Amino acid sequence: MPELPEVETIRRGLEEVLPGLVFAVVEIISPGPLKDLPTDQFAGSIVGEKVLGIERRGKYLLLNLVDGCSILIHLRMTGRLVFSRHQQQADRHTCLLFHFTDGSCLSFSDIRKFGTVTLLTAGAKSNTALSMLGPEPLSGDFNFPYLDRELEKRVVSVKALLLNQRVIAGLGNIYVDEILHRAAIRPERRARSLDRKERLALFRIIREVLEEAVNCRGTTMSDYRDATGSAGTFQGKLLVYGRMDRPCFRCGTAICRSRVAGRGTHFCPECQK
Numbered sequence: 001m002p003e004l005p006e007v008e009t010i011r012r013g014l015e016e017v018l019p020g021l022v023f024a025v026v027e028i029i030s031p032g033p034l035k036d037l038p039t040d041q042f043a044g045s046i047v048g049e050k051v052l053g054i055e056r057r058g059k060y061l062l063l064n065l066v067d068g069c070s071i072l073i074h075l076r077m078t079g080r081l082v083f084s085r086h087q088q089q090a091d092r093h094t095c096l097l098f099h100f101t102d103g104s105c106l107s108f109s110d111i112r113k114f115g116t117v118t119l120l121t122a123g124a125k126s127n128t129a130l131s132m133l134g135p136e137p138l139s140g141d142f143n144f145p146y147l148d149r150e151l152e153k154r155v156v157s158v159k160a161l162l163l164n165q166r167v168i169a170g171l172g173n174i175y176v177d178e179i180l181h182r183a184a185i186r187p188e189r190r191a192r193s194l195d196r197k198e199r200l201a202l203f204r205i206i207r208e209v210l211e212e213a214v215n216c217r218g219t220t221m222s223d224y225r226d227a228t229g230s231a232g233t234f235q236g237k238l239l240v241y242g243r244m245d246r247p248c249f250r251c252g253t254a255i256c257r258s259r260v261a262g263r264g265t266h267f268c269p270e271c272q273k
């Protein structure tokens with residue numbers, strides 16, 4: 001958490017408000033998220049720069065600046081970016097406050113402190129973690145022949161394959177459990193063992209679930225909020241995630257929780273084969 005639908009929702013929110021704004025002051029309350037750069041250098045590189053646009057790649061956000069640099073942000077578990085037209089006061093979880101010349105403010109806060117904020121110089125995108133990411137599942141780069149080939153060459157579980165950011169960018173634990181339930185596939189099945197009908201269903205449902213979740217502005221189990229501080233609504237549509245011991249909506253069997261690919265995994269033992 002957050003996964004593709006949440007990060008995309010934040011991106012859309014920021015895209016409405018940030019382009020054209022100029023950084024006035026970067027207030028560094030806790031330097032924890034800043035990687036690879038001394039804090040004064042980070043602030044010094046950004047002040048006076050104008051925001052060009054907001055991009056998302058997998059679970060990463062890029063604040064692209066007019067001079068060609070980008071601020072690369074990964075929210076990890078509990079990172080939160082909230083924009084306000086007015087000044088914001090730091091609370092005990094606030095790490096960074098970006099103040100703009102028009103008086104508006106973007107805060108980066110993080111309860112568990114795993115989130116990262118990096119400055120990428122122009123042209124550096126190809127040398128970072130971004131270059132390792134697989135295709136975007138909602139783009140044309142992700143197609144059935146590609147997924148079919150990846151399933152065929154992997155001996156890992158289908159859940160591990162879907163969580164692998166090098167295979168598909170942006171999926172995480174919640175959406176993988178939901179996708180595999182809708183596709184009626186057991187998470188621990190070997191990727192290669194899926195037949196053609198299952199592979200086609202999986203491909204279709206990956207997109208279906210992500211599109212629905214983006215339309216719902218993401219899933220809020222506890223911490224996630226969008227760029228205006230509002231919760232998502234896809235949690236009301238979850239069929240298995242977080243529903244251990246409760247009846248499957250399709251068949252009434254109790255939802256099981258086990259450990260697959262090192263992650264707590266929810267599935268229906270009756271519907272998913």
Ligand SMILES: [Zn+2]
Binds near residue numbers: 248249251252269270
């Ligand atoms: Zn069921």
